Amino acid sequence: MGADWKLSSVDVYAQSGAAQKQLLHEVNHTFKAGQITLLVGRNGAGKSTLLETMTGLHSIHKGSIMMGNESLWIKRGRKERLNPEVTMKLGLAMQNAQSQWFAASVLEELRYSLKPYQVSGEAAEARMERALNEAGLPPEMLTQDPWTLSGGQQRRLSLACLLACEPEWLLLDEPTAGLDAVGIQRLCAVLAAHRASGRGAVVATHDLDALLPLADAVAVVSGGTVRAAAPAAAMKHAAAAPQALRVLAELHAEAALPLLAQERSGGAPWPAPSEVAAALALALERRSAEHKLLEAEQLSVAVHKAIQAAGPNDSSRSKQMMLAEEEAANVSEMPKEAISQTSGLQSTRFDPRALILSYLVLAASIFMQQSGLGLLLAGLATVLLLIPFRAFIRPWIGILRAYAIMIMIFCVVGGIGLEPLSFDSEKAWPIVLRFGKLFLIMMLGMPLLNLMTPYRLQRAIEQTFGWLGKLGVPIHSFALIVTLIFRFIPLLTGEWERFAKLAHARGKADTPLRKVPLKNVHAVLIPYVRSILRLAEQMSDALEARGFGYKKGKPVYAFRLRFDRSDAWLLGIAGGCGLGLIIIRSLL
């Protein structure tokens, strides 16, 4: 029997972004070895975050995570490191863990997973064979390219990669999504065997139909907090009731099925179809006998009463609905908060043309500066102008710092004279001036992306340069491409982060960073490019299906940008500052 897994008052915050967003709050939970625990809750409740926190893919801000007597995080020097004693005992399959392959063959793929465990030779072969067998893949498949496998086979392979490591704990995120009936049965068998050998599993899932019958314990994740619940109670917290319960609830509502509790056979969360049918048949028989004696109305009243008496034991329909509504209300409130946080300056406040013009004026006036005093004043103006937009600068601080350090290094290198060893400020000064100006211009440009949406930028280009279309310049296609590129960039970074996590989880790196470990970059790059190409293909298919890209007549503008008062203010202030700086330049 393995060790229990204990989380005490764990807090986790999102690592990036301007405002630190709390993802998990005061999580206290013990996952018992030898048990299968389901994590249930709505999308976005924090199920995946919890799994990733337990495996060290998120660093924790407070609290502790212990497996038995070993802590997941250990201090080594000043930095926290992951404890290999713990990470080697767990295997995580992330959402959509399939179709993210690193190697050229199934064999290599299994070896990649096994590498951190330093098993080799016959022991490794035996492990791989067993894992493939358990996951339901034939051994001939070892030589195949994982990308040529069907979707279902790829899912099995990702399970095999986990099993080959023989982890004490299996952590699975939505393992049944997209799996067919046979695949789900096999997965359940694997989980049951895993438990039978005294080891534990934590499974985040929506699919209560398949997995609840197997669960020993349930943890409900909601709004970043976690609490334990009895398996039977899980139904109430699930996003949607399993089919069986919907059927039972309807039968109860129609007073067609009395006394459900009796039919529930040992341990299963809901009765099998045959059990329900047997109970219904019995009830119908009784009813037809009583029918001769009683008025139908009286009967239904009696049955209703009987059900109300037995009510508290069952997840009654109305109660479930109320709970669902209540939570739905909570959910709908959340996005509003998110909006109000950023409502200070929205991306629709300014006309992109005004923004770009202001930027050009300021950049030009800064660039004209030739003296230290001019640079200082330009810097002052930049800082003052950026005060209203400071929230948009915060995410870039790392880059700004790196750039500042680079300037200093260049100055030192540029100013040093070797014979005799001296520092010549005459030589260093022009470097400071030149890079300093670029630094300010860069800083001014940083909030621009947050202040316009791609669509508004597209319209700005079209409204300004639309006349070029008459000369045969494909300006409208170009403007649309700009929009699409802006749309694609976040997809690219999101995908990279996903691969980074995957490489981290499978390679058992001990760094807390969610960056790709340097030694893994070469392994990640090709699958990443492949995945991006697939993404692009998906996107172009979807765009075509929505009617984009068919031959156009005259361009249609349903919406036009208008220059309004806030744009005038923006341009006025930028123009004033620019003029001031130009005057200073000519005076100095």
Added chain:
Amino acid sequence: MGEIFLEHIVQIELKQVTVIPPLMHEGQKRKPIIQNVSMMIHKGEWIALIGRNGSGKSTLAKVAAGYRAAGVTGKVANHFHSAGKGKPLPIVMQQPEAAMVGATPWEDVLLMLEQNELPAGIIPMEAERALQSVGMGERLHQPLGTLSGGQKQLVAIAGCIGMQTPLLVLDEVTAMLDPEASSTVLKQVRELHEKGATVIWITQKLEELLETDRLIAMDEGTVLFDGQAGAWFERSAPSAKDSLCEQHGFEAPYAAQVAWELEERGIRLTPFPFTAETLAKAVSCYGR
């Protein structure tokens, strides 16, 4: 009376349509994706199109929507007027993210309608109306990133409605959604259908069927079954286990399984119920 009238308006007619993809490399077998499919799509129908992966259901839907596919033979005729003037009808697909271009629902639908060349004057109004019709009226200007997967799908569907499409083609739109989001999307589309929209609903989940649906089941490019959904589940004898659903290895809804068990116990419910609601109704009406 009105219903009978509606039944007769044929929107799309497929006659012996076969799609054989061109050869990509030597030695590849020329296997048709769909083979000899003929059908009529009537105004106001809900067509549930089911089948395993690779059975040709997406291709069939694309052909019906008017997309050019390589290697199509047969006749595809449509009898409708859409805002798209001869262009294929828009299709909503699995990935809610993939085709979103705007930064807010409002921008996204606007962009789509512009690209489809609707008259500029009516676009903003149409876009708002379409978003309201799928229940997104309060979230017109909410950043797309803060929407759930289900809400994104509703935005994509709103785009099709804004195009005044005569036929909504939805290709496994709930496949990537959690159960709650799936049921929200399904409910909204059902509402649109009640208001008169024609819908092709492609799915893997039989529990999304209703009794009034027309069910088309595909296998290896041919149509296995085309008819009222109830007939799909009917067995020739109570314990024969020979309904088309079972024969072709589809996972029947829980309610249908209960109803089959009841049949084996001598309780035959008509019409055969396969949703929770109809099962409960059929049981409570049984023998009365």
